[in-house]
Amino acid sequence: MxxxxxxxxxxxxxxxxxxxxxxxxxxxxxxxxxxxxxxxxxxxxxxxxxxxxxxxxxxxxxxxxxxxxxxxxxxxxxxxxxxxxxxxxxxxxxxxxxxxxxxxxxxxxxxxxxxxxxxxxxxxxxxxxxxxxxxxxxxxxxxxxxxxxxxxxxxxxxxxxxxxxxxxxxxxxxxxxxxxNKDIAGFILNRINMVSNMEAMRLVEQGVATPEDIDKGMRLAFGRKMGPFETGDLVGLEVSLMAYTNVYEEEKDPRFYPPSIMRRKVLAGHLGRKTGKGWYDYNPDGSRKK
Ligand SMILES: NC(=O)c1ccc[n+]([C@@H]2O[C@H](COP(=O)([O-])OP(=O)(O)OC[C@H]3O[C@@H](n4cnc5c(N)ncnc54)[C@H](O)[C@@H]3O)[C@@H](O)[C@H]2O)c1
The missing domain is CATH 3.40.50.720 (NAD(P)-binding Rossmann-like Domain)
Known part of the structure; x- marks a missing residue:
């Protein structure tokens, strides 16, 4: 090479x-x-x-x-x-x-x-x-x-x-x-992760659980370093929304349709760490508000 x-x-x-x-x-x-x-x-x-x-x-x-x-x-x-x-x-x-x-x-x-x-x-x-x-x-x-x-x-x-x-x-x-080996929308790792992340958002939307509890559960039960909402705030909600929308547009499969709670948050400018507010709220020094 x-x-x-x-x-x-x-x-x-x-x-x-x-x-x-x-x-x-x-x-x-x-x-x-x-x-x-x-x-x-x-x-x-x-x-x-x-x-x-x-x-x-x-x-x-x-x-x-x-x-x-x-x-x-x-x-x-x-x-x-x-x-x-x-x-x-x-x-x-x-x-x-x-x-x-x-x-x-x-x-x-x-x-x-x-x-x-x-x-x-x-x-x-x-x-x-x-x-x-x-x-x-x-x-x-x-x-x-x-x-x-x-x-x-x-x-x-x-x-x-x-x-x-x-x-x-x-x-x-x-x-x-x-x-x-094949050019599939979302490739491998995000494709698997996307479906699970969107299910987590829907559970929050339905009032079944809080982002805190879901993140804690995913860390403790599945050994993840971060839960889906913590990661979502780090990545930026608008970045993820664009990615999910692209996969949905390609597949037209409802599994990949971004939940409305996510679309509304992006419209409101709640993009995550970069705007001080996403699934969680952040102080100006980047630490998470309690
Ligand atoms: N953020 C993530 O977690 C992540 C993970 C994997 C892949 N990606 C992908 O990586 C790409 C970049 O994402 P990001 O998070 O770094 O975005 P970002 O918004 O942090 O950075 C994008 C940069 O591209 C620059 N840019 C825009 N148009 C340009 C042009 N015509 N010429 C030169 N520079 C231009 C912008 O000024 C900006 O600085 C996207 O395709 C994203 O989907 C992002």
Missing amino acids: NINKVFVVGAGTMGNGITQVCAQRGLSVIMSDVSRDLMDKALKKIEWSVSKFIEKGKVSEDFDTIMGRIQTSTDYNAAADADLVIEAVFEKLEIKHEVFAKIDAVVGDKTIMASNTSAIPITDIASAVSRPQNFVGLHFFNPVPMMAAVEVIRGISTSDKAFQYGADFVKFIGKEPIMV
């Missing part, structure tokens, strides 16, 4: 995590977003997280060496000689198409293109590029520096080589590939 340089599009929650793990494994990374300000904020988050990894002895290199591998740019031309482009922009097909049309115009035959979509079929996203055989899904989990699994998804046109490249890259950055 040829991997030296990675171009990451989108410096949000996932993009900055992906940038960090690549830099920590010795790769040169260019992180891109629509503004300088967003990229500076992302760099601050990476700096904080890299410091924590160093403090805990989880990486042996020094701060400057790791951070020195990261560059930022709003210019897609900087992707021209990347071995791998990973897109982590908003979960909207039109935006992903726009991004990949621009990427496709600058990269060569050898560049592998990947999307970190939560739920949009890889084949749909790859329809924006002229070499869909070089396109693969790389679905990271949040928070990226901590989560060891990455789903590697084969689109209908993905070549064996690109699919294998995805798996090799995931191992190279110290994570475990979960191979998704």
Whole structure:
């Protein structure tokens, strides 16, 4: 596998995590977003997280060496000689198409293109590029520096080589590939989780149980680190809603129809930790209100 340089599009929650793990494994990374300000904020988050990894002895290199591998740019031309482009922009097909049309115009035959979509079929996203055989899904989990699994998804046109490249890259950055052999909406892990999360929301909607009790039960009975509402607030309700809606639109299966309590919360701006209110309320310092 040829991997030296990675171009990451989108410096949000996932993009900055992906940038960090690549830099920590010795790769040169260019992180891109629509503004300088967003990229500076992302760099601050990476700096904080890299410091924590160093403090805990989880990486042996020094701060400057790791951070020195990261560059930022709003210019897609900087992707021209990347071995791998990973897109982590908003979960909207039109935006992903726009991004990949621009990427496709600058990269060569050898560049592998990947999307970190939560739920949009890889084949749909790859329809924006002229070499869909070089396109693969790389679905990271949040928070990226901590989560060891990455789903590697084969689109209908993905070549064996690109699919294998995805798996090799995931191992190279110290994570475990979960191979998704068919391009199914929601892939594997979210598809299973979605149905269970929506059932938890419906139980809250029906007044059967509180988010606190459901989260506690899922932690204590099933050994989860976090319950569905705690995770939901971390991910952002609007991010999950977009993902659920995409799967529902694809399948038209009522199992995947987002409950109205979730849709109303998103309309009200109760998006989770990022807005100080979601399934739970948060103090300005990020701690949960009692
Ligand atoms: N948040 C999660 O837990 C999670 C988990 C797995 C996958 N994902 C997926 O990863 C992707 C990104 O999610 P996120 O949570 O990081 O979102 P986010 O909102 O934190 O970040 C998205 C970033 O993309 C940038 N962006 C938007 N349009 C752009 C463009 N045209 N060019 C460059 N940058 C652009 C935005 O400015 C923003 O900084 C989505 O597809 C999401 O479904 C999210």
